Amino acid sequence: METPDTPASAAPTTSVADLDWSAASADPRYRAAVVDLLGALAYGELAAFERLAEDAKLAPGLADKAALARMAAAEFQHFEQLTERLRGIDEEPTAAMEPFAAPLDEFHRLTAPSDWLEGLVKAYVGDAIAADFYREVASRLDSDTRSLVLGVLDDTGHASFAVEKVRSAIAADPRLGGRLALWARRLMGEALSQAQRVVADRDALSTMLVGGVADGFDLAEIGRMFSRITEAHTKRMAALDLSA
Structure with a gap:
Protein backbone atom coordinates (compact mmCIF):
# COMPACT_ATOMS: atom_id res chain seq x y z
CA MET A 1 0.00 0.00 0.00
CA GLU A 2 1.37 3.39 -0.96
CA THR A 3 1.73 6.14 1.60
CA PRO A 4 2.07 9.89 0.92
CA ASP A 5 5.82 9.51 1.55
CA THR A 6 6.23 6.60 -0.87
CA PRO A 7 5.38 7.65 -4.43
CA ALA A 8 4.88 5.01 -7.10
CA SER A 9 7.86 6.43 -8.99
CA ALA A 10 10.14 5.22 -6.20
CA ALA A 11 9.77 1.61 -7.39
CA PRO A 12 13.15 0.16 -8.35
CA THR A 13 14.02 0.10 -12.04
CA THR A 14 15.25 -2.98 -13.86
CA SER A 15 18.94 -3.05 -14.75
CA VAL A 16 20.17 -4.46 -18.04
CA ALA A 17 22.26 -6.87 -15.98
CA ASP A 18 18.99 -8.35 -14.65
CA LEU A 19 17.65 -9.10 -18.14
CA ASP A 20 18.33 -11.90 -20.60
CA TRP A 21 19.29 -11.27 -24.21
CA SER A 22 15.77 -11.43 -25.62
CA ALA A 23 14.59 -8.67 -23.31
CA ALA A 24 17.71 -6.47 -23.37
CA SER A 25 18.15 -6.59 -27.15
CA ALA A 26 14.79 -4.88 -27.66
CA ASP A 27 16.81 -1.66 -27.27
CA PRO A 28 18.52 -1.22 -30.66
CA ARG A 29 21.32 0.83 -29.11
CA TYR A 30 22.11 -1.94 -26.65
CA ARG A 31 22.01 -4.53 -29.42
CA ALA A 32 24.47 -2.49 -31.50
CA ALA A 33 26.81 -2.17 -28.50
CA VAL A 34 26.78 -5.92 -27.92
CA VAL A 35 27.43 -6.66 -31.59
CA ASP A 36 30.43 -4.32 -31.42
CA LEU A 37 31.63 -5.96 -28.22
CA LEU A 38 31.33 -9.49 -29.62
CA GLY A 39 33.01 -8.40 -32.85
CA ALA A 40 35.94 -6.87 -30.96
CA LEU A 41 36.29 -9.94 -28.78
CA ALA A 42 36.08 -12.32 -31.74
CA TYR A 43 38.81 -10.53 -33.67
CA GLY A 44 40.90 -10.34 -30.51
CA GLU A 45 40.63 -14.12 -30.06
CA LEU A 46 41.51 -14.73 -33.71
CA ALA A 47 44.54 -12.45 -33.37
CA ALA A 48 45.55 -14.23 -30.15
CA PHE A 49 45.39 -17.57 -31.94
CA GLU A 50 47.62 -16.27 -34.73
CA ARG A 51 50.06 -14.67 -32.30
CA LEU A 52 50.43 -17.77 -30.14
CA ALA A 53 51.00 -19.88 -33.23
CA GLU A 54 53.76 -17.46 -34.27
CA ASP A 55 55.22 -17.38 -30.75
CA ALA A 56 55.43 -21.17 -30.81
CA LYS A 57 58.01 -20.83 -33.57
CA LEU A 58 60.25 -18.89 -31.16
CA ALA A 59 59.93 -21.48 -28.39
CA PRO A 60 63.32 -22.77 -27.20
CA GLY A 61 62.14 -26.36 -26.85
CA LEU A 62 59.57 -28.86 -28.03
CA ALA A 63 57.63 -28.87 -24.73
CA ASP A 64 57.22 -25.09 -24.86
CA LYS A 65 56.17 -25.26 -28.51
CA ALA A 66 53.51 -27.84 -27.69
CA ALA A 67 52.24 -25.81 -24.71
CA LEU A 68 51.75 -22.71 -26.86
CA ALA A 69 50.05 -24.77 -29.57
CA ARG A 70 47.50 -26.01 -27.01
CA MET A 71 46.86 -22.45 -25.87
CA ALA A 72 46.43 -21.31 -29.47
CA ALA A 73 43.84 -24.05 -29.99
CA ALA A 74 41.92 -22.85 -26.91
CA GLU A 75 41.89 -19.28 -28.25
CA PHE A 76 40.47 -20.51 -31.56
CA GLN A 77 37.71 -22.35 -29.70
CA HIS A 78 36.81 -19.06 -28.02
CA PHE A 79 36.76 -17.39 -31.43
CA GLU A 80 34.34 -20.02 -32.72
CA GLN A 81 32.06 -19.57 -29.71
CA LEU A 82 31.84 -15.84 -30.35
CA THR A 83 31.22 -16.16 -34.08
CA GLU A 84 28.59 -18.82 -33.44
CA ARG A 85 26.82 -16.44 -31.07
CA LEU A 86 26.93 -13.63 -33.62
CA ARG A 87 25.35 -15.88 -36.22
CA GLY A 88 22.81 -16.97 -33.62
CA ILE A 89 21.60 -13.37 -33.23
CA ASP A 90 21.50 -12.92 -37.02
CA GLU A 91 24.72 -10.95 -37.34
CA GLU A 92 27.49 -11.66 -39.84
CA PRO A 93 30.71 -12.30 -37.87
CA THR A 94 33.02 -10.84 -40.50
CA ALA A 95 31.04 -7.59 -40.61
CA ALA A 96 31.03 -7.39 -36.81
CA MET A 97 34.81 -7.92 -36.61
CA GLU A 98 35.78 -5.65 -39.51
CA PRO A 99 35.79 -2.31 -37.59
CA PHE A 100 38.29 -3.71 -35.09
CA ALA A 101 40.73 -5.40 -37.44
CA ALA A 102 42.79 -2.34 -38.34
CA PRO A 103 43.28 -0.93 -34.81
CA LEU A 104 44.12 -4.34 -33.34
CA ASP A 105 46.49 -5.11 -36.20
CA GLU A 106 48.14 -1.74 -35.63
CA PHE A 107 48.57 -2.50 -31.93
CA HIS A 108 50.25 -5.80 -32.76
CA ARG A 109 52.45 -4.10 -35.37
CA LEU A 110 53.62 -1.51 -32.84
CA THR A 111 54.28 -4.14 -30.18
CA ALA A 112 55.90 -6.92 -32.18
CA PRO A 113 58.18 -8.83 -29.75
CA SER A 114 61.84 -9.21 -30.65
CA ASP A 115 62.30 -12.52 -28.86
CA TRP A 116 60.64 -15.37 -26.95
CA LEU A 117 60.55 -13.60 -23.58
CA GLU A 118 59.09 -10.39 -24.98
CA GLY A 119 56.41 -12.48 -26.64
CA LEU A 120 55.53 -14.11 -23.32
CA VAL A 121 55.36 -10.77 -21.52
CA LYS A 122 53.22 -9.31 -24.29
CA ALA A 123 50.69 -12.12 -24.13
CA TYR A 124 50.60 -12.01 -20.33
CA VAL A 125 50.36 -8.22 -20.00
CA GLY A 126 48.44 -7.31 -23.15
CA ASP A 127 45.86 -10.08 -22.95
CA ALA A 128 45.30 -9.46 -19.25
CA ILE A 129 44.67 -5.74 -19.75
CA ALA A 130 42.12 -6.53 -22.46
CA ALA A 131 40.48 -9.17 -20.27
CA ASP A 132 40.26 -6.74 -17.34
CA PHE A 133 38.54 -4.20 -19.59
CA TYR A 134 36.03 -6.70 -20.95
CA ARG A 135 35.25 -8.03 -17.47
CA GLU A 136 34.43 -4.49 -16.39
CA VAL A 137 32.04 -4.17 -19.32
CA ALA A 138 30.57 -7.63 -18.70
CA SER A 139 29.18 -6.56 -15.34
CA ARG A 140 26.73 -4.32 -17.24
CA LEU A 141 25.64 -6.87 -19.86
CA ASP A 142 22.53 -9.00 -20.00
CA SER A 143 22.85 -12.40 -18.33
CA ASP A 144 23.23 -14.42 -21.55
CA THR A 145 25.91 -12.19 -23.09
CA ARG A 146 27.71 -11.81 -19.77
CA SER A 147 27.99 -15.59 -19.40
CA LEU A 148 29.47 -15.92 -22.88
CA VAL A 149 31.94 -13.06 -22.45
CA LEU A 150 33.21 -14.28 -19.08
CA GLY A 151 33.55 -17.79 -20.49
CA VAL A 152 35.77 -16.76 -23.40
CA LEU A 153 37.89 -14.64 -21.06
CA ASP A 154 38.89 -17.71 -19.06
CA ASP A 155 42.66 -18.11 -18.89
CA THR A 156 43.93 -20.73 -21.34
CA GLY A 157 46.92 -21.43 -19.10
CA HIS A 158 49.12 -18.77 -20.65
CA ALA A 159 49.33 -16.64 -17.50
CA SER A 160 50.95 -19.27 -15.26
CA PHE A 161 53.10 -20.47 -18.17
CA ALA A 162 54.40 -16.94 -18.86
CA VAL A 163 55.05 -16.21 -15.18
CA GLU A 164 57.03 -19.41 -14.72
CA LYS A 165 59.17 -18.91 -17.82
CA VAL A 166 59.85 -15.20 -17.29
CA ARG A 167 60.69 -15.56 -13.60
CA SER A 168 63.06 -18.43 -14.36
CA ALA A 169 64.77 -16.40 -17.09
CA ILE A 170 65.24 -13.38 -14.79
CA ALA A 171 66.56 -15.58 -11.99
CA ALA A 172 69.13 -16.97 -14.40
CA ASP A 173 70.04 -13.54 -15.79
CA VAL A 213 22.56 2.00 -22.89
CA ALA A 214 23.93 -0.18 -20.11
CA ASP A 215 23.03 1.75 -17.02
CA GLY A 216 25.34 2.63 -14.22
CA PHE A 217 28.56 3.82 -15.91
CA ASP A 218 29.44 7.50 -15.83
CA LEU A 219 32.54 9.46 -16.66
CA ALA A 220 33.83 9.31 -13.08
CA GLU A 221 33.37 5.53 -13.10
CA ILE A 222 35.36 5.32 -16.33
CA GLY A 223 38.28 6.92 -14.51
CA ARG A 224 37.92 4.49 -11.62
CA MET A 225 37.71 1.59 -14.06
CA PHE A 226 41.03 2.46 -15.70
CA SER A 227 42.55 2.92 -12.23
CA ARG A 228 41.49 -0.62 -11.34
CA ILE A 229 42.98 -1.93 -14.57
CA THR A 230 46.25 -0.11 -13.81
CA GLU A 231 46.34 -1.55 -10.28
CA ALA A 232 45.82 -5.07 -11.64
CA HIS A 233 48.68 -4.48 -14.08
CA THR A 234 50.97 -3.49 -11.20
CA LYS A 235 50.16 -6.76 -9.42
CA ARG A 236 50.89 -8.78 -12.56
CA MET A 237 54.23 -7.02 -12.94
CA ALA A 238 55.09 -8.04 -9.39
CA ALA A 239 54.16 -11.64 -10.22
CA LEU A 240 56.73 -11.49 -13.03
CA ASP A 241 59.37 -10.11 -10.65
CA LEU A 242 59.30 -6.86 -12.61
CA SER A 243 58.80 -3.37 -11.22
CA ALA A 244 55.78 -1.53 -12.60
Missing part, protein backbone atom coordinates in the same frame (compact mmCIF):
# COMPACT_ATOMS: atom_id res chain seq x y z
CA PRO A 174 68.87 -10.58 -13.63
CA ARG A 175 69.88 -8.13 -16.36
CA LEU A 176 66.79 -9.19 -18.28
CA GLY A 177 64.56 -7.60 -15.66
CA GLY A 178 65.17 -4.00 -16.69
CA ARG A 179 64.58 -4.63 -20.38
CA LEU A 180 61.41 -6.63 -19.81
CA ALA A 181 60.07 -4.06 -17.32
CA LEU A 182 60.46 -1.30 -19.92
CA TRP A 183 58.77 -3.53 -22.49
CA ALA A 184 55.83 -4.20 -20.17
CA ARG A 185 55.36 -0.48 -19.50
CA ARG A 186 55.30 0.18 -23.23
CA LEU A 187 52.71 -2.56 -23.68
CA MET A 188 50.55 -1.06 -20.94
CA GLY A 189 50.56 2.35 -22.59
CA GLU A 190 49.85 1.03 -26.07
CA ALA A 191 47.08 -1.29 -24.84
CA LEU A 192 45.23 1.47 -22.98
CA SER A 193 45.61 3.91 -25.88
CA GLN A 194 44.31 1.31 -28.32
CA ALA A 195 41.31 0.51 -26.11
CA GLN A 196 40.44 4.19 -25.76
CA ARG A 197 40.68 4.74 -29.53
CA VAL A 198 38.43 1.79 -30.30
CA VAL A 199 35.77 2.91 -27.85
CA ALA A 200 35.93 6.52 -29.05
CA ASP A 201 35.42 5.42 -32.65
CA ARG A 202 32.38 3.25 -31.89
CA ASP A 203 29.36 5.25 -30.72
CA ALA A 204 27.50 2.22 -29.37
CA LEU A 205 30.41 1.09 -27.21
CA SER A 206 31.16 4.57 -25.90
CA THR A 207 27.49 5.07 -25.01
CA MET A 208 27.51 1.75 -23.17
CA LEU A 209 30.47 2.85 -21.08
CA VAL A 210 29.37 6.39 -20.18
CA GLY A 211 25.70 5.55 -19.66
CA GLY A 212 22.55 5.61 -21.71
